[in-house]
Every structure is written in structure tokens, then in C-alpha cells.
Amino acid sequence: MNKPTLRKFKRSKKQVTSTTNSLIELTLNEMFNNFIATKRAEALAPRTISDHLNNFKYFKEFIGKDLNRNEISLEVFRNFISYMLHEKNLSPVTVNVRIRTLRAFIRFCYLENYIDDPIHENFKPVKTPQDTIESLTINELKQLFSVIDEEMYTGFRDKVIILVLLDTMVRISELVAMKRSNVDLSSGFIKLEAMDTKTRRSRIVPLSSKTIKLLTDYIEETNDFGSDDLFLTYDGRNISASTFRERLTYYGELAGIKNKRVSPHTFRHTGALLYIMNGGDPFSLQKILGHGHMNMVRKYIQMTNMDVRRQHNNFTPLNGLFKK
Template sequence: MERNLFNNRKTIRRGRRSQERKVDLDLTLVEMFERFMVVKKSEGLGERTIEDYQTHFRYFYEFLEGDLPSDEISIDLFREYLAFMIHDKGLKPMTVNLRVRTIRAFMRFCYTEGYINEPIHEKFKPIKVPEDTIQSLTPGEVKLLISSIDDQYYASYRDKIMILVLLDTMVRISELLEIKRRNVDLKAGFIQLEAMDTKTRKARIVPLSSKSIKLLTEYMAETEDFGSELLFLTYDGRKLTANTFRRNMMEYGDRAGIKNKRVSPHTLRHTGALFYVMNGGDPFSLQKILGHSDMSMVRKYIQMTNSDVKRQHNSFSPLNRI
């Protein structure tokens, strides 16, 4: 983060200092954050993760209305910030928690390095989020979405392929846009995601269905003349941005008449996970495909409606064995 964002320091609150632990360095909040970012960048984190740290710190800094010396940093400040985000700004719980997690990591670093006395990260925790809040698309809605795309033009044809591949592989949009042509093995039927292109910074292989293999075979043949290593490009051969694709998806959703649901790449990831399980896939292979190390994260991707549960129960009821 540029240093000039934090000029004209304004001290607004004073915290308590514990006498049990000495601070090694007398740094301001901004100076600590600058050291924190040096460490994070050295860890090889993705560009988006680095930007999130900077953006979320900027929000906190704006709330404080300026920089603070280390002896004025207390848990009370962070509790006030939490209340400000929830009640004053009216942010959704998931948005609040995204900001809390990055600032909490920063505070853990400050305490571990001896820049502050108080283990603020132990008390400044994410708030509870209601479960089953992410609405997946139904099979009928997916068909409407696909049929709303006029694929006689390159951009819409590319988008159609991307939507189907996203649904099939359940990769993140950031991962999809970094796929190189060399990463696609049509003969073996999988895509190799390189470590530097995944959110977890771990390479993984995602399988392709026979339908995706056929679609990608045709698409790659038609786009060979671009001469680029990237798989998905703009009509003039430049790298496609995630925001452009998100806007296109919203437009397709409007055309398809899908109301009260967010039509986005992330929705497709959740929809694909739900369809995978509903079609008989097991959660352990799904965990590997999604790239999650924690099964609890997989649980969040499988949001079944009551009718989904009823349909599964009819197929797998214990009484079917009797």
C-alpha cells in the first residue's frame, strides 16, 4: 500500500497497555502493516490475496481516521470496528468476516513479532453466519442460462464454453482464466492447475467429462490462430478479466429470466458441487476436485433444498434394502 494514503495522522482513541509483556519496537499501525506486507509478499501469495490485505486494511484505517501508535491499539478498537461494519455500514456477515480474517491475521503477526502487548487476534473473531445461504441454480435454470447465449459470435461462444467448463470442473474463475493450452490434456481427460494459479498455491488436477472434452476439442481448434498460451481470451487475443466475465454472466441471467438468484462464476461452483453429489458423487472426491483441505468447506458448497433431500431420500432410503 502506498505510504501517502496515511498522511495527516489523527489519533482518536487510547487503549490499555498490559504491563506483563514488553513491546520490542515503537511502531505505528501503518509501519507494522508495511512490515506485515513485506512478509506476506515473500510467502508468494496470489495477487488477489495481497490486494485483499491492502484493501481491508484501508477500510480499517479509514474507520480510525488516521494512523495510531502501538500503545493505542486495543481490542476495544476492533470491537468498535466490528459494530461499525454491522450496524453503521450494514455489511453482510460474509463481507464482515472477510475483512475480519485479514485484519486478524495482521494482528496475529503484530503480537507474534512483539509489536503489541495484547493478543487481539484471540478475541477479534469472525461473526456467526447463517448456513445454507448460497442458492445454487436448478438444472432447469442452467438450461435456460445456456439457451440464452447466442453462440454465433466468438465472445458469446467462448462464454458458453467457459460456463460449461466451470460447471463441470468446479474451478474458481481466477483459476479458469489462468489455464494454459498446455494444461489441457484432452486425451487423458483432465486439466492441470498450476500451483501459482490456484488460491491455495497447491497444484491439482481436475477431471473433464466426455462432454467437456468434446467442447474443448472444438474450441481449442477454433482458437488456435490466436497464438497465445492462455486458453480463454478476448476477441482480439488479450487476456480476459474476471469482472468482464461476471458482467456477461449477469446479462445472460437477466436474459434467461433467472430472478432472486445471483448468476455468477461462484454460483456455478456451488451448483456443480451440488449436482455432483445429487448425481451420486462422494464428498471425498468432491473435496479433492474443489481443492479444499477441510471437509467443512465442502459442506458449505453442498446446499440442498428440502426437495433435493426428499429426492435423495427416495433413492437411498434404508427401507429400499428391506
């Protein structure tokens, strides 16, 4: 007896159900509220939720109103990308951060049957130059520190924060989440809790003796606040990432650093590059940065031609072959 021939069905990207033909009538804001509620239920990190909220806020400011389902089109998102690049003059890296969060939201809308077309498939991250990661030179770092008024509490705190960012190479979201109880000054380590890291894995970052000394002074200075949060505003509240970004922008302008962005992530890049330039190995750097793959570490240690020449002069294979 012949076996029956099996039919092969091609699955579409969007499952067809009995309710597919009746799209759910929600406005863009209502769709986003449902998206955020879903992401919170999935236990996304607070930092990730905050990124979605902030980037959607920028998009809402651009469109200037709520949209109904029929007004949500590919053209709206392409216009937003053009606006960010050519009117706001944002870097491609910043633009891509906003694009990725919006694509995740619009994909959710499509899968939830809020919109009919897979718009997210047709607006993608823009191309970026190969060398998009900037770092500061030693002279630029010295310029930056020279404009900070350490006599003021906020200035002293900012200097300590910058040193911690450089020394530990943590992300700003990880830094503002630090607690005093995470700091072990006697051993020279800070523990980053899993819930506060991008990878959702805890890790230990080491501190140099210079940072330990200043951090000890800072912790003694802030004892009276009675807060377990490590880095505090002048009135004892936990400092926010956005507040410190604004502080760094101000210092960068004051120091005359015009062609580079002075940001928390710039210190992460700078710390990684200087770590390698000072003789550190990429494997220990990978562990400090908290990256699972070495390809990400490579991005952090892009060297200029002068950097390469200096390293070559120190470590050339000819060293030891001829007497100096």
C-alpha cells in the same frame, strides 16, 4: 544435598524485549506495506496477496484517511464491521472474509510492535446462518444460459467458462490461472499447478464430453491470439477474476435470478451438489474439489428437503422389495 527449586515463569503472548517500550512510529499504510512485503517474502500465493490488498482497500475507503498509531483502535474495526453489515448489506460470509484478512494484518502489527494492544483478539468473525452455501437449480442454470449471446466471442467464452466451472468445480483463481498447456483434451483432464491452488498442491480435474467439445472449439477460436493463457478477453489478455465476477452478476440480473448470488463460487457449490444428486460418490468429489477433509465436502452438498425426497425416492431401501 537438596536440588534447587526451579522457578516457573508465565510466558506472556507477546515476548518482552528491551525495545518493547518504544513502539515503532508508523502510519497504518506504512504498517500494511511492511505486512505485504513480509507476506511476499513468505511466498504466499498471489491470490492470497491479492485478497489482502483488496480487503485493505475496502477498509481504507471506509476510514477515508491514513491513521497514526494512536488512532488505530478496536472501535474503528467494529464500526467497519457494522458498516459492512448494515449499510453495505454484505452477507456475513463476505464480511468474514474481510475480517479474517484484517485480523491477520493487525496481529502482525501487534507482534511487530507497531501497536500496543492486541486488537485482533477482540474483533472476530460474525455468526453466519448454518446454511450459507447457495446453489442454483437446473431451471436457473437454463435461464442463465438462455441470456448469453453465443454469437459474440465474449458470450461464447463466458458459456465455456461457466461449463468448466460447473464441470470441474474449480475455484475462480484456479480457472483464470489455467494455461492451454494444462489442458489435455484427448485424455479429458486439466492439470492445476500447485502455485495456483489454494492448498498449494497440484491436482488433476476431469472434463465431461460436452465440456471437451466446447473447449476444443474455444481453443481453436483463440489460436490467433498466440497466448498460453486459456481464457482471454476480446483483445487477447488474460481475463481477471473480478471481470468475470462482474459478467456473472450481469447475467444473473438479465436472467431474473434475484434471491441468489450468481458468482464463481456458486457454480462450485452447484456442481458439487449436482454431482451427488446425479449419483456421484463423496470420495471422488473430495478429490475433485481438492479438499483434505470430508467435513468441507459436506458443506458443499447441503440438500433441500425436495432434494432429499427425490434422492430417497430413487434409492429407498424398499426398491427391489416390491415389484413396480
